[in-house]
Amino acid sequence: MNLTALIATAHAAPAQNLDVVTMLAILVLSAFVGFEVISKVPNTLHTPLMSGTNAIHGIVVVGALVVVSQSTGLLAKFLLVIAIAFGTINVVGGFLVTDRMLSMFKRKPEPAKVEATEEAGS
């Protein structure tokens, strides 16, 4: 068996690409990443940060997308249109609102003020 065929068979194995222990390991490590990334945040940025994380869990839209091909029936398709719409709202709305909030912090022309921003943030 040549290399190409080997790779193709290795990945053709249905629904077994990730075993549950691997997924739990990813889950636990991601939790620690989440804890570490957020540990030091100035009060000022709490609202934009909440909004930003909110946009990131819009990733559920990917969940809805991959379920489309796996499901059959009109009810399923109808519900998935709603799910994809919901996920899309979550993503585009989330990132846009966060950007609008943050653009207000950006408008600081003089370098002196930028330094002060840093000070307030530390």
Place this chain on the structure above:
Amino acid sequence: MTLATAWYQSFNFVTSLYIFAFIFFIVGLKGLTGPNTAVKGNKIAAVGMVIAVVASLIGVGPDGIAVINKSSDVIVIVLGVLIGTALGIPSAIKVKMTAIPQMVALFNGVGGGAVALISFVEYNQWMQEGATPELQALIPTLFAAIVGSVSFWGSNIAFGKLQEILPGRPIQLPGQQFINLALFLYCIGAAVAIATGTDSVPLFVSILVAAALLGNMVVLPIGGADMPVVISLLNAFTGLSAAAAGIALQNVILIVAGMIVGASGTILTNLMAVAMNRSVPSIIAGGFGGGSGAVAAGPEGEEGRTVRSTSAQDVAIQLAFARLVVIVPGYGMAVAQAQHAVKELTRVLEAKGVEVKFGIHPVAGRMPGHMNVLLAEADVPYEQLREMDDINPEFPRADVVLVIGANDVTNPAAKDSPESPIYGMPILEVDQAAATVVLKRSMGAGFAGIDNPLFYDEKTSLLFGDAKDSVGEITAEVQSL
């Protein structure tokens, strides 16, 4: 078949792009924690999202089936994305800065709703095919269904309360705690029944419904003042439910992104609760202090005590001849869109040699950082914005404190009267200043529904009216002095 096509047609292709996506998410999130990197951080995270979505669309699933393989699926996807874009973009662009918290609640809610719908479609599909799902897929699906549904309905209630469609005050029902417990136990019991082999779509639907009721019932009795913490908690919930859905679907990016949000959201929730000297369990227990009657306006009422009302001219004189003025903004400033007027007043006062500082309570407004966003919009320099611990020692030195539409965060009852529902919440110690001027719409109680003794203090005078108009009048008077 070349090596490249083999790789492209395997799930590893999608997963490798997912790795890039979550690198972008983590870097972006890290950026969001610093004022200078935040704008870029948000954009980086958005790029990660684009990568994840595109990868999912052009690649194959873990079962080797392409995500887009039928024209009917294309219609489903295009329709969903179009509807979502048509609703999401305008609402995000048009929303006023004051209404941002409820917008975040709404965006969070639909995320949870999507998870609940995905779980149902998954389960329904197994039942249609007569398949016996593996426990490692079934348990996370049930978890995602319950948590997603709670998050969707809870967020909608939070939205309703902040948008003032629903009353902001705690809504208590008789037997509240008992009903919540019963609903919770029902969800768990029914989930266990399904997991142990009862195959029933109606039972699954009943879990979604019970969780929906639970989401409503848990958030309804929570006072509006606690709503930021609740939204943050529900945000973490949606993240967790997304991670669970990721395990059920064997999708790495859902697991990683969902769990990062779940974890960071939990931290953020705790930071907010600490800032209000509240614990998350006691907030969830409903209403202040677990729902005692102390929530309504203070027991003393307003009779027998008088407030001193003042005029814009008097306030102008007080301010113009002060050495140090501390401005304490609150939700009233946000509602009146008075931040530009406040900036103008600051400029005029500084021209007269008055030192002006802003005292920002961590939860002033409806969310932590709400005031900073508004004042930054009006170009108030950062160094003038002081956090609570920074400004509190300065109040005794201040000649005048100008409270603009803030109430609960200045309530001295939080320090002095142990029977007050907000006793122990850290406040801005405005009452330490030589004089206090409160700009207020009316004599109504604050968002928490609690009476504020500050208004009856003899050093306090009140100027009634819309905050923007009042500030404008004061500015004009200062200029004419």
